[in-house]
Amino acid sequence: MFSINKKLFSQKRNINILLKDNTILLQKRLFSKNLRLKNTTQYRKPEFSTEPPKYDANDNRRRLKQMLTFGACALIGYTISANYSFMDLITIYTSSNNSQDAKDYKIKLQAKLIHLPIVKQLSKTGFVEIIGDKTDASNGYDLLNELGGVAIPPKSYYNPQTKKLVDIVHIGMKLQGYPFMLHGGVSSDIISQFMIKSLKFDDNGAEVKNYQLRDLKVDYKAPVFVNKFIVLRLTNVERIGKTLAKCNVEVYSENGKNLLMKGKGKFAITKNKK
Template identity: 35%
Template sequence: MFRAGLKAGLRAYSNQTKRFVTNRPSRSNKWVPWAIFGTSFGLGWFVTQHMTFADLLAKYMFDNVPENDEGLMKYKAQMQQRLENLSVVKQLKQVGYTEVFSQRKKNNTLIDKTLQVPGGITIPPRFFYNPKTKETVGIYHLGMKLTGYPFLVHGGVLATVMEDLMRESVMFAQGAKSEKTQDLTLNYKFPTFANQFVVVRITQVEENGKNVKLHAELMDQSGDRTLVKGTGRFKT
Protein backbone atom coordinates (compact mmCIF):
# COMPACT_ATOMS: atom_id res chain seq x y z
CA MET A 1 0.00 0.00 0.00
CA PHE A 2 2.80 2.33 0.91
CA ARG A 3 4.60 1.71 -2.40
CA ALA A 4 1.37 2.13 -4.39
CA GLY A 5 0.66 5.41 -2.63
CA LEU A 6 4.23 6.61 -3.22
CA LYS A 7 4.05 5.82 -6.95
CA ALA A 8 0.69 7.60 -7.23
CA GLY A 9 2.15 10.63 -5.45
CA LEU A 10 5.17 10.71 -7.76
CA ARG A 11 2.94 10.51 -10.85
CA ALA A 12 0.77 13.35 -9.57
CA TYR A 13 3.86 15.48 -8.86
CA SER A 14 5.27 14.68 -12.28
CA ASN A 15 2.04 15.72 -13.99
CA GLN A 16 1.93 18.98 -12.02
CA THR A 17 5.53 19.69 -13.00
CA LYS A 18 4.78 19.14 -16.68
CA ARG A 19 1.77 21.38 -16.53
CA PHE A 20 3.86 24.04 -14.84
CA VAL A 21 6.50 23.87 -17.57
CA THR A 22 3.89 23.86 -20.34
CA ASN A 23 2.17 26.96 -18.98
CA ARG A 24 5.37 28.91 -18.39
CA PRO A 25 4.92 32.57 -19.52
CA SER A 26 6.34 33.24 -22.97
CA ARG A 27 9.36 35.49 -23.30
CA SER A 28 8.92 36.02 -27.04
CA ASN A 29 7.27 39.44 -26.55
CA LYS A 30 10.45 40.99 -25.16
CA TRP A 31 11.30 42.27 -28.65
CA VAL A 32 8.14 44.43 -28.82
CA PRO A 33 9.56 47.46 -26.96
CA TRP A 34 12.68 47.35 -29.13
CA ALA A 35 10.57 47.16 -32.28
CA ILE A 36 8.52 50.17 -31.15
CA PHE A 37 11.69 52.08 -30.34
CA GLY A 38 13.29 51.20 -33.68
CA THR A 39 10.20 52.16 -35.66
CA SER A 40 9.84 55.47 -33.81
CA PHE A 41 13.53 56.25 -34.25
CA GLY A 42 13.43 55.42 -37.96
CA LEU A 43 10.33 57.54 -38.57
CA GLY A 44 11.82 60.44 -36.65
CA TRP A 45 15.06 60.22 -38.64
CA PHE A 46 13.15 60.14 -41.93
CA VAL A 47 11.06 63.21 -41.04
CA THR A 48 14.07 65.25 -39.93
CA GLN A 49 16.10 64.27 -43.01
CA HIS A 50 13.49 64.87 -45.69
CA MET A 51 10.96 67.32 -44.30
CA THR A 52 10.75 70.61 -42.48
CA PHE A 53 7.72 71.89 -40.62
CA ALA A 54 7.11 74.36 -43.46
CA ASP A 55 7.21 71.53 -45.98
CA LEU A 56 4.53 69.61 -44.12
CA LEU A 57 2.26 72.65 -43.96
CA ALA A 58 2.89 73.80 -47.53
CA LYS A 59 0.51 71.23 -48.99
CA TYR A 60 -2.44 72.90 -47.29
CA MET A 61 -1.28 76.21 -45.82
CA PHE A 62 -0.59 78.06 -49.07
CA ASP A 63 -3.36 76.66 -51.27
CA ASN A 64 -5.23 79.32 -53.24
CA VAL A 65 -3.33 82.27 -51.80
CA PRO A 66 -2.10 85.20 -53.93
CA GLU A 67 1.45 85.05 -55.24
CA ASN A 68 2.28 88.18 -53.24
CA ASP A 69 1.17 86.58 -49.95
CA GLU A 70 3.88 87.29 -47.37
CA GLY A 71 3.94 83.74 -45.99
CA LEU A 72 4.18 82.17 -49.45
CA MET A 73 6.94 84.54 -50.53
CA LYS A 74 8.91 83.76 -47.38
CA TYR A 75 8.49 80.02 -47.93
CA LYS A 76 9.68 80.28 -51.54
CA ALA A 77 12.69 82.33 -50.44
CA GLN A 78 13.59 79.62 -47.94
CA MET A 79 13.31 77.00 -50.69
CA GLN A 80 15.59 79.01 -52.99
CA GLN A 81 18.14 79.32 -50.20
CA ARG A 82 18.02 75.58 -49.51
CA LEU A 83 18.61 74.91 -53.21
CA GLU A 84 21.53 77.32 -53.35
CA ASN A 85 23.14 75.64 -50.36
CA LEU A 86 23.02 72.15 -51.88
CA SER A 87 26.51 70.70 -52.21
CA VAL A 88 25.75 69.57 -55.77
CA VAL A 89 25.18 73.20 -56.86
CA LYS A 90 28.61 74.20 -55.59
CA GLN A 91 30.21 71.18 -57.24
CA LEU A 92 28.62 71.94 -60.61
CA LYS A 93 30.05 75.42 -60.64
CA GLN A 94 33.50 74.03 -59.89
CA VAL A 95 33.60 71.56 -62.80
CA GLY A 96 32.64 73.80 -65.71
CA TYR A 97 28.85 74.07 -65.50
CA THR A 98 27.18 77.45 -65.75
CA GLU A 99 23.59 78.30 -64.92
CA VAL A 100 21.38 78.70 -67.98
CA PHE A 101 17.83 79.94 -68.34
CA SER A 102 15.17 78.29 -70.43
CA GLN A 103 13.52 80.13 -73.29
CA ARG A 104 10.74 77.56 -73.52
CA LYS A 105 9.36 77.69 -69.99
CA LYS A 106 6.50 80.04 -70.79
CA ASN A 107 5.06 77.33 -73.05
CA ASN A 108 5.61 74.48 -70.59
CA THR A 109 2.25 74.65 -68.82
CA LEU A 110 2.61 71.34 -66.96
CA ILE A 111 5.86 72.11 -65.15
CA ASP A 112 5.41 75.87 -64.80
CA LYS A 113 1.68 76.16 -64.17
CA THR A 114 -0.14 72.94 -63.32
CA LEU A 115 2.54 71.49 -61.03
CA GLN A 116 4.16 74.73 -59.87
CA VAL A 117 2.12 75.13 -56.70
CA PRO A 118 2.98 74.92 -52.99
CA GLY A 119 3.41 71.27 -52.15
CA GLY A 120 4.12 70.50 -55.82
CA ILE A 121 7.05 72.03 -57.72
CA THR A 122 6.97 75.11 -55.52
CA ILE A 123 9.86 76.97 -57.15
CA PRO A 124 11.04 76.86 -60.77
CA PRO A 125 13.76 74.29 -61.50
CA ARG A 126 17.33 75.47 -61.98
CA PHE A 127 19.42 74.39 -64.98
CA PHE A 128 23.19 74.11 -65.42
CA TYR A 129 24.94 73.42 -68.72
CA ASN A 130 28.44 72.29 -69.69
CA PRO A 131 29.21 73.52 -73.23
CA LYS A 132 32.18 71.15 -73.62
CA THR A 133 30.25 67.95 -72.98
CA LYS A 134 26.82 69.32 -73.98
CA GLU A 135 25.43 67.88 -70.76
CA THR A 136 22.68 69.52 -68.74
CA VAL A 137 21.77 69.22 -65.05
CA GLY A 138 18.41 70.24 -63.63
CA ILE A 139 17.40 70.55 -59.98
CA TYR A 140 13.71 70.20 -59.07
CA HIS A 141 11.93 70.27 -55.72
CA LEU A 142 9.16 67.66 -55.50
CA GLY A 143 6.60 68.22 -52.73
CA MET A 144 3.94 66.19 -50.95
CA LYS A 145 1.24 66.86 -53.56
CA LEU A 146 3.22 64.82 -56.06
CA THR A 147 3.03 61.54 -54.14
CA GLY A 148 1.47 58.28 -55.28
CA TYR A 149 2.08 56.10 -52.24
CA PRO A 150 2.55 57.96 -48.92
CA PHE A 151 5.82 59.92 -48.90
CA LEU A 152 6.83 58.57 -52.36
CA VAL A 153 6.76 60.65 -55.54
CA HIS A 154 4.44 59.30 -58.25
CA GLY A 155 6.22 57.55 -61.11
CA GLY A 156 4.40 59.68 -63.68
CA VAL A 157 5.76 62.84 -62.09
CA LEU A 158 9.28 61.46 -62.26
CA ALA A 159 8.78 60.64 -65.95
CA THR A 160 7.54 64.20 -66.53
CA VAL A 161 10.58 65.69 -64.81
CA MET A 162 12.98 63.41 -66.70
CA GLU A 163 11.43 64.32 -70.05
CA ASP A 164 11.46 68.02 -69.14
CA LEU A 165 15.19 67.97 -68.45
CA MET A 166 15.88 66.03 -71.65
CA ARG A 167 13.92 68.51 -73.72
CA GLU A 168 15.82 71.39 -72.14
CA SER A 169 19.09 69.62 -72.93
CA VAL A 170 18.15 69.29 -76.60
CA MET A 171 17.42 73.02 -76.70
CA PHE A 172 20.74 73.93 -75.11
CA ALA A 173 22.84 71.42 -77.08
CA GLN A 174 21.44 72.20 -80.55
CA GLY A 175 20.22 75.75 -80.06
CA ALA A 176 16.81 74.64 -81.34
CA LYS A 177 13.63 76.57 -80.63
CA SER A 178 11.44 73.48 -80.58
CA GLU A 179 11.75 69.72 -80.24
CA LYS A 180 9.51 66.68 -80.43
CA THR A 181 9.74 63.63 -78.20
CA GLN A 182 10.03 60.42 -80.22
CA ASP A 183 10.15 57.96 -77.30
CA LEU A 184 11.08 57.81 -73.64
CA THR A 185 12.24 54.73 -71.70
CA LEU A 186 12.68 54.75 -67.93
CA ASN A 187 14.06 52.27 -65.40
CA TYR A 188 13.00 52.95 -61.79
CA LYS A 189 15.86 51.91 -59.52
CA PHE A 190 14.77 53.11 -56.08
CA PRO A 191 11.73 54.87 -54.50
CA THR A 192 11.92 58.66 -54.54
CA PHE A 193 10.90 60.38 -51.31
CA ALA A 194 8.80 63.54 -51.53
CA ASN A 195 9.78 66.90 -50.05
CA GLN A 196 13.31 66.83 -51.34
CA PHE A 197 15.27 68.22 -54.25
CA VAL A 198 16.17 65.80 -57.02
CA VAL A 199 19.05 66.15 -59.43
CA VAL A 200 18.42 65.17 -63.05
CA ARG A 201 21.47 65.01 -65.28
CA ILE A 202 22.30 64.04 -68.84
CA THR A 203 25.05 61.44 -68.90
CA GLN A 204 25.45 61.05 -72.68
CA VAL A 205 24.39 62.95 -75.80
CA GLU A 206 24.22 61.24 -79.21
CA GLU A 207 23.53 63.56 -82.15
CA ASN A 208 22.64 62.46 -85.67
CA GLY A 209 21.57 65.51 -87.63
CA LYS A 210 18.24 66.65 -86.23
CA ASN A 211 17.84 63.45 -84.23
CA VAL A 212 19.19 63.41 -80.68
CA LYS A 213 19.37 60.50 -78.25
CA LEU A 214 19.94 61.30 -74.58
CA HIS A 215 20.87 59.17 -71.59
CA ALA A 216 19.84 60.58 -68.23
CA GLU A 217 19.55 59.74 -64.56
CA LEU A 218 17.60 61.17 -61.64
CA MET A 219 19.37 61.21 -58.26
CA ASP A 220 18.57 62.28 -54.73
CA GLN A 221 19.59 65.75 -53.59
CA SER A 222 22.98 64.56 -52.37
CA GLY A 223 23.78 63.17 -55.81
CA ASP A 224 24.92 59.90 -54.22
CA ARG A 225 22.01 57.60 -55.10
CA THR A 226 20.52 57.02 -58.54
CA LEU A 227 16.73 56.74 -58.35
CA VAL A 228 15.74 56.58 -62.03
CA LYS A 229 17.62 55.97 -65.27
CA GLY A 230 16.28 56.65 -68.72
CA THR A 231 16.85 57.29 -72.40
CA GLY A 232 14.94 59.51 -74.77
CA ARG A 233 14.96 60.22 -78.50
CA PHE A 234 14.04 63.65 -79.82
CA LYS A 235 13.78 65.42 -83.16
CA THR A 236 14.39 69.12 -83.65
Protein backbone atom coordinates in the same frame (compact mmCIF):
# COMPACT_ATOMS: atom_id res chain seq x y z
CA MET B 1 -0.01 -48.31 -29.67
CA PHE B 2 -1.63 -46.63 -32.61
CA SER B 3 -4.65 -45.71 -30.54
CA ILE B 4 -2.46 -44.05 -27.86
CA ASN B 5 -0.67 -41.90 -30.44
CA LYS B 6 -3.98 -40.90 -31.92
CA LYS B 7 -5.25 -39.74 -28.53
CA LEU B 8 -2.07 -37.74 -27.87
CA PHE B 9 -2.32 -36.04 -31.28
CA SER B 10 -5.95 -35.11 -30.71
CA GLN B 11 -5.17 -33.68 -27.26
CA LYS B 12 -2.28 -31.64 -28.62
CA ARG B 13 -4.47 -30.28 -31.39
CA ASN B 14 -7.16 -29.28 -28.91
CA ILE B 15 -4.56 -27.48 -26.79
CA ASN B 16 -3.27 -25.49 -29.81
CA ILE B 17 -6.81 -24.48 -30.74
CA LEU B 18 -7.48 -23.28 -27.20
CA LEU B 19 -4.25 -21.27 -27.10
CA LYS B 20 -5.07 -19.68 -30.43
CA ASP B 21 -8.57 -18.77 -29.29
CA ASN B 22 -7.21 -17.30 -26.06
CA THR B 23 -4.67 -15.21 -27.96
CA ILE B 24 -7.36 -13.75 -30.27
CA LEU B 25 -9.60 -13.05 -27.29
CA LEU B 26 -6.75 -11.29 -25.47
CA GLN B 27 -5.99 -9.10 -28.49
CA LYS B 28 -9.64 -8.12 -28.77
CA ARG B 29 -9.74 -7.16 -25.12
CA LEU B 30 -6.59 -5.05 -25.43
CA PHE B 31 -7.93 -3.29 -28.53
CA SER B 32 -11.24 -2.48 -26.86
CA LYS B 33 -9.43 -1.22 -23.77
CA ASN B 34 -7.22 1.11 -25.82
CA LEU B 35 -10.26 2.36 -27.71
CA ARG B 36 -12.00 3.20 -24.45
CA LEU B 37 -8.92 5.05 -23.20
CA LYS B 38 -8.76 7.18 -26.35
CA ASN B 39 -12.42 8.15 -26.10
CA THR B 40 -12.15 8.97 -22.41
CA THR B 41 -11.43 12.64 -21.56
CA GLN B 42 -9.14 13.05 -18.58
CA TYR B 43 -9.58 16.17 -16.48
CA ARG B 44 -6.73 17.58 -14.50
CA LYS B 45 -7.44 19.36 -11.28
CA PRO B 46 -6.34 23.00 -11.54
CA GLU B 47 -3.38 23.98 -9.46
CA PHE B 48 -3.26 27.35 -7.70
CA SER B 49 -0.05 29.03 -6.64
CA THR B 50 0.90 32.36 -5.06
CA GLU B 51 4.34 32.41 -6.72
CA PRO B 52 5.02 35.06 -9.40
CA PRO B 53 4.64 33.80 -12.99
CA LYS B 54 7.74 32.58 -14.76
CA TYR B 55 8.53 33.94 -18.24
CA ASP B 56 9.75 31.53 -20.85
CA ALA B 57 11.65 32.17 -24.09
CA ASN B 58 8.45 33.01 -26.00
CA ASP B 59 7.70 35.89 -23.64
CA ASN B 60 11.20 37.28 -24.14
CA ARG B 61 10.83 37.09 -27.92
CA ARG B 62 7.50 38.91 -27.70
CA ARG B 63 9.07 41.68 -25.63
CA LEU B 64 11.92 42.00 -28.14
CA LYS B 65 9.45 42.33 -31.02
CA GLN B 66 7.55 45.02 -29.14
CA MET B 67 10.75 46.97 -28.49
CA LEU B 68 11.84 46.71 -32.14
CA THR B 69 8.40 47.83 -33.33
CA PHE B 70 8.46 50.81 -30.98
CA GLY B 71 11.98 51.74 -32.09
CA ALA B 72 11.04 51.54 -35.79
CA CYS B 73 7.95 53.74 -35.28
CA ALA B 74 10.02 56.25 -33.30
CA LEU B 75 12.64 56.37 -36.09
CA ILE B 76 9.99 56.90 -38.77
CA GLY B 77 8.36 59.64 -36.71
CA TYR B 78 11.70 61.37 -36.17
CA THR B 79 12.48 61.22 -39.90
CA ILE B 80 9.12 62.70 -40.83
CA SER B 81 9.35 65.47 -38.26
CA ALA B 82 12.92 66.30 -39.34
CA ASN B 83 12.02 66.67 -43.02
CA TYR B 84 8.40 67.80 -42.94
CA SER B 85 7.69 70.57 -40.47
CA PHE B 86 4.10 71.20 -39.44
CA MET B 87 4.16 74.78 -40.68
CA ASP B 88 5.46 73.70 -44.09
CA LEU B 89 2.60 71.26 -44.46
CA ILE B 90 0.06 73.94 -43.53
CA THR B 91 1.63 76.36 -46.03
CA ILE B 92 1.63 73.82 -48.87
CA TYR B 93 -1.93 72.59 -48.44
CA THR B 94 -3.73 75.75 -47.30
CA SER B 95 -1.95 78.77 -48.82
CA SER B 96 -2.22 80.19 -52.32
CA ASN B 97 0.80 80.76 -54.53
CA ASN B 98 0.70 84.53 -53.96
CA SER B 99 0.25 84.51 -50.18
CA GLN B 100 2.97 85.76 -47.86
CA ASP B 101 3.40 82.33 -46.30
CA ALA B 102 3.97 80.83 -49.75
CA LYS B 103 6.55 83.51 -50.57
CA ASP B 104 8.40 82.87 -47.30
CA TYR B 105 8.34 79.12 -47.99
CA LYS B 106 9.85 79.65 -51.47
CA ILE B 107 12.57 81.91 -50.06
CA LYS B 108 13.40 79.17 -47.57
CA LEU B 109 13.71 76.61 -50.39
CA GLN B 110 15.88 78.90 -52.48
CA ALA B 111 18.25 79.47 -49.55
CA LYS B 112 18.50 75.71 -49.04
CA LEU B 113 19.18 75.20 -52.75
CA ILE B 114 22.04 77.71 -52.77
CA HIS B 115 23.80 75.97 -49.87
CA LEU B 116 23.61 72.43 -51.28
CA PRO B 117 27.06 70.77 -51.54
CA ILE B 118 26.34 69.71 -55.13
CA VAL B 119 26.25 73.40 -56.17
CA LYS B 120 29.87 73.86 -55.06
CA GLN B 121 30.89 70.56 -56.67
CA LEU B 122 29.49 71.59 -60.04
CA SER B 123 31.26 74.96 -59.91
CA LYS B 124 34.58 73.23 -59.24
CA THR B 125 34.21 70.77 -62.14
CA GLY B 126 33.74 73.27 -64.96
CA PHE B 127 29.97 73.81 -64.84
CA VAL B 128 28.64 77.34 -65.23
CA GLU B 129 25.25 78.46 -63.91
CA ILE B 130 22.79 79.44 -66.61
CA ILE B 131 21.27 82.83 -65.95
CA GLY B 132 18.59 84.21 -68.24
CA ASP B 133 16.64 82.59 -71.02
CA LYS B 134 17.82 80.68 -74.07
CA THR B 135 14.90 79.21 -76.01
CA ASP B 136 13.17 78.49 -72.70
CA ALA B 137 16.11 76.26 -71.73
CA SER B 138 16.38 77.65 -68.21
CA ASN B 139 12.66 77.28 -67.52
CA GLY B 140 10.60 74.10 -67.96
CA TYR B 141 8.53 71.92 -65.60
CA ASP B 142 5.53 74.19 -66.28
CA LEU B 143 3.01 71.39 -65.67
CA LEU B 144 4.27 71.01 -62.10
CA ASN B 145 4.91 74.68 -61.35
CA GLU B 146 2.83 75.16 -58.21
CA LEU B 147 3.18 75.25 -54.45
CA GLY B 148 3.88 71.70 -53.28
CA GLY B 149 5.06 70.72 -56.78
CA VAL B 150 8.11 72.31 -58.37
CA ALA B 151 7.60 75.44 -56.29
CA ILE B 152 10.84 77.27 -57.18
CA PRO B 153 12.72 77.55 -60.50
CA PRO B 154 15.45 74.91 -60.80
CA LYS B 155 19.12 75.79 -60.93
CA SER B 156 20.66 74.90 -64.26
CA TYR B 157 24.36 74.37 -64.98
CA TYR B 158 26.13 73.81 -68.27
CA ASN B 159 29.62 72.51 -69.06
CA PRO B 160 30.89 74.10 -72.31
CA GLN B 161 33.59 71.44 -72.77
CA THR B 162 31.44 68.33 -72.36
CA LYS B 163 28.21 70.07 -73.49
CA LYS B 164 26.33 68.48 -70.59
CA LEU B 165 23.41 70.10 -68.81
CA VAL B 166 22.51 69.63 -65.12
CA ASP B 167 19.30 70.68 -63.35
CA ILE B 168 18.69 70.75 -59.61
CA VAL B 169 14.94 70.48 -58.99
CA HIS B 170 12.94 70.50 -55.77
CA ILE B 171 10.04 68.02 -55.69
CA GLY B 172 7.27 68.93 -53.27
CA MET B 173 4.78 67.04 -51.12
CA LYS B 174 1.97 67.10 -53.68
CA LEU B 175 4.01 64.99 -56.11
CA GLN B 176 3.94 61.89 -53.93
CA GLY B 177 2.34 58.61 -54.98
CA TYR B 178 3.01 56.23 -52.13
CA PRO B 179 3.44 58.12 -48.84
CA PHE B 180 6.58 60.31 -48.97
CA MET B 181 7.71 58.83 -52.33
CA LEU B 182 7.62 60.44 -55.75
CA HIS B 183 4.81 59.30 -58.05
CA GLY B 184 6.04 57.21 -60.98
CA GLY B 185 4.11 59.19 -63.58
CA VAL B 186 5.40 62.49 -62.20
CA SER B 187 8.99 61.25 -62.30
CA SER B 188 8.55 60.33 -65.97
CA ASP B 189 7.12 63.80 -66.66
CA ILE B 190 10.06 65.51 -64.92
CA ILE B 191 12.58 63.45 -66.91
CA SER B 192 10.83 64.08 -70.25
CA GLN B 193 10.67 67.84 -69.62
CA PHE B 194 14.35 67.90 -68.73
CA MET B 195 15.13 66.03 -71.95
CA ILE B 196 13.20 68.59 -74.02
CA LYS B 197 15.00 71.37 -72.18
CA SER B 198 18.36 69.73 -72.92
CA LEU B 199 17.57 69.26 -76.62
CA LYS B 200 16.48 72.89 -76.97
CA PHE B 201 19.64 74.02 -75.25
CA ASP B 202 21.69 71.83 -77.60
CA ASP B 203 20.22 73.58 -80.68
CA ASN B 204 22.32 76.23 -82.37
CA GLY B 205 19.46 78.72 -82.12
CA ALA B 206 19.17 79.25 -85.88
CA GLU B 207 15.57 78.07 -85.89
CA VAL B 208 13.06 77.20 -83.19
CA LYS B 209 12.08 73.52 -83.11
CA ASN B 210 9.40 71.54 -81.37
CA TYR B 211 10.13 68.19 -79.72
CA GLN B 212 7.35 65.66 -79.37
CA LEU B 213 7.91 62.64 -77.15
CA ARG B 214 7.62 59.34 -79.01
CA ASP B 215 9.06 56.86 -76.53
CA LEU B 216 10.29 57.02 -72.95
CA LYS B 217 11.81 54.32 -70.75
CA VAL B 218 12.56 54.96 -67.07
CA ASP B 219 14.67 52.54 -65.04
CA TYR B 220 14.11 53.01 -61.29
CA LYS B 221 17.18 52.29 -59.20
CA ALA B 222 16.08 53.52 -55.75
CA PRO B 223 13.06 55.17 -54.06
CA VAL B 224 12.75 58.91 -54.67
CA PHE B 225 11.47 60.82 -51.64
CA VAL B 226 9.50 64.04 -51.91
CA ASN B 227 10.36 67.36 -50.25
CA LYS B 228 13.90 66.80 -51.49
CA PHE B 229 16.11 68.11 -54.28
CA ILE B 230 17.05 65.83 -57.17
CA VAL B 231 19.90 66.28 -59.66
CA LEU B 232 19.17 65.57 -63.33
CA ARG B 233 22.23 65.00 -65.53
CA LEU B 234 22.27 64.84 -69.29
CA THR B 235 24.52 61.95 -70.32
CA ASN B 236 24.08 61.72 -74.09
CA VAL B 237 22.25 63.32 -77.04
CA GLU B 238 22.00 61.55 -80.39
CA ARG B 239 20.39 63.17 -83.44
CA ILE B 240 19.12 60.93 -86.23
CA GLY B 241 18.83 63.11 -89.28
CA LYS B 242 16.65 66.18 -88.89
CA THR B 243 13.49 64.50 -87.66
CA LEU B 244 14.53 62.32 -84.69
CA ALA B 245 16.57 62.76 -81.53
CA LYS B 246 17.50 60.48 -78.64
CA CYS B 247 18.38 61.59 -75.15
CA ASN B 248 19.78 59.78 -72.08
CA VAL B 249 19.41 61.17 -68.56
CA GLU B 250 20.47 60.10 -65.07
CA VAL B 251 18.80 61.29 -61.86
CA TYR B 252 20.72 61.48 -58.58
CA SER B 253 19.90 62.42 -55.00
CA GLU B 254 20.61 65.95 -53.79
CA ASN B 255 24.17 65.00 -52.78
CA GLY B 256 24.89 63.96 -56.37
CA LYS B 257 26.11 60.50 -55.36
CA ASN B 258 23.12 58.13 -55.15
CA LEU B 259 21.67 57.09 -58.53
CA LEU B 260 17.87 57.11 -58.38
CA MET B 261 16.66 56.74 -61.99
CA LYS B 262 17.80 56.40 -65.57
CA GLY B 263 15.79 57.66 -68.53
CA LYS B 264 15.96 57.06 -72.29
CA GLY B 265 13.77 59.16 -74.56
CA LYS B 266 13.04 59.39 -78.29
CA PHE B 267 11.63 62.60 -79.77
CA ALA B 268 10.24 63.69 -83.11
CA ILE B 269 11.53 67.08 -84.32
CA THR B 270 9.24 69.53 -86.09
CA LYS B 271 9.82 73.12 -87.14
CA ASN B 272 7.60 75.94 -86.05
CA LYS B 273 5.35 77.21 -88.83
CA LYS B 274 5.54 80.95 -89.29
